[in-house]
Amino acid sequence: MxxxxxxxxxxxxxxxxxxxxxxxxxxxxxxxxxxxxxxxxxxxxxxxxxxxxxxxxxxxxxxxxxxxxxxxxxxxxxxxxxxxxxxxxxxxxxxxxxxxxxxxxxxxxxxxxxxxxxxxxxxxxxxxxxxxxxxxxxxYRDISHIIDKAQEASGESAFLSGDSAGLDTLIDQIVIDGYERHATDIHLVFQGDILFYRLRLNNCFFPMIKLPNPISMVLKNRLLIRSGCAFNRLNNVRDAAVEIPYKDTCIPVRVSYVPTPDGYSIVLRIIRPSYLSFNKDDFLPEQWSDFIFQMKYNRGLVLITGPVGSGKTTIYYSSMQYLASERMKIISLEDPVESNVHGAFQVDLGKTRLTFSDTMKVILRQDPDIVMIGEVRTEEEIKSVSAAKLSGNMVFTTLHALTPWDTLIKLRRLGYPEEQLLNQSVTILTVRLVPIICSDCAEVYQPTAEEMRQLEVLNLQSDVKSFKKAVGCEVCQYSGYVAMKPFYDVLTVDASHMTKLMDNWNSLRQDSHLHGPINHMRSFLMGLMKKGDIDLKTLFGFLIE
Ligand SMILES: [Zn+2]
The missing domain is CATH 3.30.300.160 (Type II secretion system, protein E, N-terminal domain)
Structure with missing residues (x-):
């Protein structure tokens, strides 16, 4: 028994x-x-x-x-x-x-x-x-149909020895597989002598799927060559982009390659064309008009912030599209260009053969209204942002940060000049993509004692009566999730408030104005939780720091 x-x-x-x-x-x-x-x-x-x-x-x-x-x-x-x-x-x-x-x-x-x-x-x-x-x-997903297709394209032995037709088919099918299962990215890993890929949806990894290991090197090389990497640079750390044909359209994919001691790691970030224009209804009404106002008239700094896979790129391109339609001269510096926007001048840093700051000097001589920068990560880049701003341009960029206070701290730590920060406004656009669970298969369940304790810590224990968790069925391709719902929040810190913040830099977190986006996100998530649209894993993932 x-x-x-x-x-x-x-x-x-x-x-x-x-x-x-x-x-x-x-x-x-x-x-x-x-x-x-x-x-x-x-x-x-x-x-x-x-x-x-x-x-x-x-x-x-x-x-x-x-x-x-x-x-x-x-x-x-x-x-x-x-x-x-x-x-x-x-x-x-x-x-x-x-x-x-x-x-x-x-x-x-x-x-x-x-x-x-x-x-x-x-x-x-x-x-x-x-x-x-x-x-x-x-x-134990059976992906033999994917391998079969690849082998059909080149013949079995040619496929294993690196025929490009077979490898291209395999790459396309893996990306489409991830795309259809709502993955935010695909991790392709060669470790020891095992080659596998794994889909990721926000913080959650799907089980690994093994691929035939004889193709580990040819697959990597083919992927990098397709994404525009020169043959003699195949062994360097590399960020690139590739487009995968899908139905009548293309899926833009960002490719990031890093060699490891016993293999390599490639992350394919899927950029969803359907997300490439923002939807007014996803903003609170007053926030939408604020955002449009800031984009049109603000000559300050606009920062799109969020963690990896939160849709920063999406909002970057949709803003570019919007601004281009307003007949403004936009020059966008990207590394690499992931999506082409009609009416904007997009500069691919990798193709200029110049440093970031030299490229920026050239851009500023082109008399733009708006300078957009794909992402700022380094001191050199933040100095260029500051220079662009001083030339009287509106500067629009993305920054990897979780909260408004982290954003300001990061800006300053990267070397953004303090006197400049004090004399301008900063608009922080917080973005997140929230996975919605599949209502066809979601199950009502009793949370564990630990989950209940965490709810108490967040002071949310009395707000939700019934809990659902993602399961997986035919409808959601066994991912348990059916869609991503965007969350946006616009917060502007004007020059006078910035002066106040500078005086209390060590207690930035206590500033109630900066808490706006976090409070909005909390009530947004609780609304979804009450409707049974999200699970506790998602709630905790977004609210616990
Ligand atoms: Zn389902």
Whole structure:
């Protein structure tokens, strides 16, 4: 007898063991037949039903409501798990591996499993068929169709030895896979001798998906060459961009490559064309008019801030589009250019062969109304922002920061001149992308004690009555999430308020004006939480610093 309460009753067991078909199963269940009645109904010896009942009684039932680590999932191959509908789900201290099975008594399955992992003691546990099938789609995704397509494009041996047609197909299919599953980025990693990719949706990683390792080097080279990297620079750290054809359009992708001691890491950031124009309805009405006003008339500094994958790039390009439509002369310095905007002059830093500050000097001689800078990360770049500002331009850029006070601290720490900061206004646009859970499969559940404690810390425990969590189904491509809802907030700190802040620099956090965006985000998230649109993981991810 297992310690888990028997979730799978005897009727379901008979059905999963193929002792009864779908139709019999529903009749037997509906009429709640006794063992004798079942044997009469399906014309089987009564003692056979008794044997089934003894088996059912003796089998431990798997508790699949848990976290599946890569290490555990790695124990069995995708082929075996898919073929027999099984999942390793627990490894106890004595080294016993528990495997969840739709049919735990299948001999062929037991043989294959013990051959694959001879070192383990294995306990075969009974698990709900529907749950196992769903988890298989999430954790043991069969990507053979992707590999097949790539091999078709070049022939199997040519593909493995680096034929570009096959590699291009593979790259396209991997990006499309991530795009359709709402991933914010795709991490392609070669480590030791394992090549794999993994989708990421905000802070949450999907399980790794292995690729044939003979292509590790040719795949990397092909990807970098396609993104415009010169052949002799293939081994350098590199940021580049590539466009992947998809249906009638293209998916712009930013490629970031870093060599590691035993391989490499490539991050593909997916820029969603559908997000490339902002939607007025995603702003609070007064915030929208404020934002438009600042964009049109402000000659100060406008900073788009947020963490990685929060949609900073999206709002950058949509603002550019908006400003271009207002017939202003915009020059945008980007590294690299990820999306072309009609009516704007976009300069690709990588192609100028000049330093950042030299490029900026050239740009300023072109008499722009607005200078846009893709992202500022270094002291040299922030000095150029300051120079552009001093030449009387509105400067628009993105900065990686979480809160308004972090933004100001970062600005100053990077070397933005204090006297300049004191004599201008700074507009901070906070952006976030909030993952919305799939209503087709989301489950109501009871939060853990730790989650309840965290809610209390945030002082939100009394606000939400029912909690939902993402699960995964056909509709959401087994990601558990269906869309990303943007959150925007506009905060302007004018020159006089900035003077006040400078006097209390060490207690910046206490300034209530700077707390505006955080308070707005909090009520925005609570609204979604009450509607059952987001899970606790998302709430905590955004609110806990
Ligand atoms: Zn779903």
């Amino acid at each position: 297992g310690s888990v309460e028997k979730k799978i009753d005897f009727y379901q067991y008979l059905w999963q063991m193929n002792a009864i078909g779908d139709r019999e199963y529903s009749i037997i269940r509906e009429r709640q037949l006794s063992d004798d009645e079942i044997s009469t109904r399906i014309k089987t010896a009564a003692n056979l039903i008794t044997i089934y009942r003894q088996q059912w009684d003796a089998l431990e039932q798997a508790d699949l409501n848990r976290h599946f680590s890569d290490d555990l999932l790695d124990k069995l191959s995708t082929t075996t798990c898919q073929r027999f509908k099984i999942i390793p789900y627990d490894l106890d201290k004595s080294g016993k591996l528990k495997v969840a099975c739709v049919n735990p008594l299948l001999n062929a399955m037991r043989k294959v499993v013990s051959r694959e992992i001879p070192a383990f003691k294995i306990e075969y546990c009974l698990a709900d068929k529907e749950t196992v099938l769903r988890l298989l789609k999430v954790y």
